Amino acid sequence: MTTATGHTLLKNIKNSFFGGQGEYKLVTGEVTERAYLDSAASCLMMKPAFEASTQFLEHYSNTHSDTHNSARISNSMYSWAHHKVLDFLGADAKEYTCIFLGSGATAGINRVAQILSQSRPDKPGVLISLMEHHSNDLPHRQYHEFAEHIGCEGEGVELGSVCMEDLDKAFKRHENKIDYLAVTAASNVTGIINPVYDIAKMAHENDALVVIDASQILAHSPITVNSPDGDPAKSLDAIVFSGHKVYAPGSPGALVIRRSLLEKSEPVELGGGMVKTVFKTEYSVSDQFPDREEAGTPNIFGSINLGMALDVMMRIGMDVIAEHEKEMLSLLFAGLKDIDGVTIYGNNCLKAYARTATISFNLADVDHEMLALILNDHFNLAVRNECFCAHPYVREMILLQLWEIDPDLDEVEIEAKKGMVRASFGLNNDIKDVRRLIDAIATIAANKPFYTDQYEMDDQSNYAHKSVKSDWHTYFSPEDTLAALLNTQHQR
């Protein structure tokens, strides 16, 4: 149930992000407020979470120390961060453990691929959905004898969520040979949400597991290890995500996994903090999780900052956040679909295929890179372009469209042309930012030559404005910033 407090917090948090109200100069010379529409790549830092974490720094210590007061505080806070992740995902600490590792989801995905391939050697194959980011694809291929990709419903620009029928057929075709299915809870390209609990049930019926990449859903829509309907067959086995995609840049990635799966696996990273005893000739590893999987001094500050950001999101309520995204998404679709030449990728029926507030699109006759530059240079809208580390998915959506324009395109030309512009929204945005994007695209669509004639390809095959050099390098200097800070401290 949504509460008034959640809605009030949601309203207040909008202006509580570092860079949220940042200003940059346009090519016209005018300075305006930038709207950050690139949360799918990395979210902005949430100020209350960061500021609470910096207060913890007064008590910072290495978590491998344990008797002095700061060490006790640090150890307890580091453990609090692990438990916050478990709480956020509704995971029982007796059944699941949380491991912090790397600087994003990639490290956790590589580790889970190693763990599961090691602990289930009789299952040589893995299924991977077509929608995956390369990070939730290549590691699974690396650690298994064979990997097969599962397509999505529909075809071309109209692709929907993972095709359950194809998945079922693949499980049957490789009877008892599949270790797990790796699938994203929401696409980093289209924002389309997959039915992870039904997928988990199908996997379990086929004696396979599910590895869920939650990187693109955690900050946007509720996800828990157990299905909301309580069916134990639908529980998720392993979930990975990046802390920098939940408003905590600089935090680690997290892997939440059933303890029973970890117990059969040997740690691969060795060092301090994960051993019981070490002699010159032998050693024994700890049987405690997460310690056994977190060799060396961990990213203590980053983990606590991540726990703080999750705590804020829990206070707002993930249902309130999802509702906010839905509102932005509906407006976005309504505004963009009427603009001549706009293609929004993925099946556009939001009732059939729910999405987070992330969309990828193209405008006819304007290269995706040029469109992203125009949005930055003329409208102060920060978006991303190209293929978002999801080449197979992007290629599949764009191929028929490219062939429709030019049936003679060969593979090399298709590779060079494929790409989209992605706009992704979060807690730092509201419908004003959505309206700004719609107005910008409508203005560009109505005045294409005016904008495109201002750009040319440089010698690196990148587009650049013909006459105005970007002043991005004037905004931040580490030396000047430090000098100013040191000077202020000196005067105190």
Ligand SMILES: Cc1ncc(COP(=O)(O)O)c(C=O)c1O
């Ligand atoms: C769905 C998805 N999975 C995995 C990753 C990889 O995350 P990281 O680069 O933080 O390791 C990303 C990054 O964009 C992503 O969007």
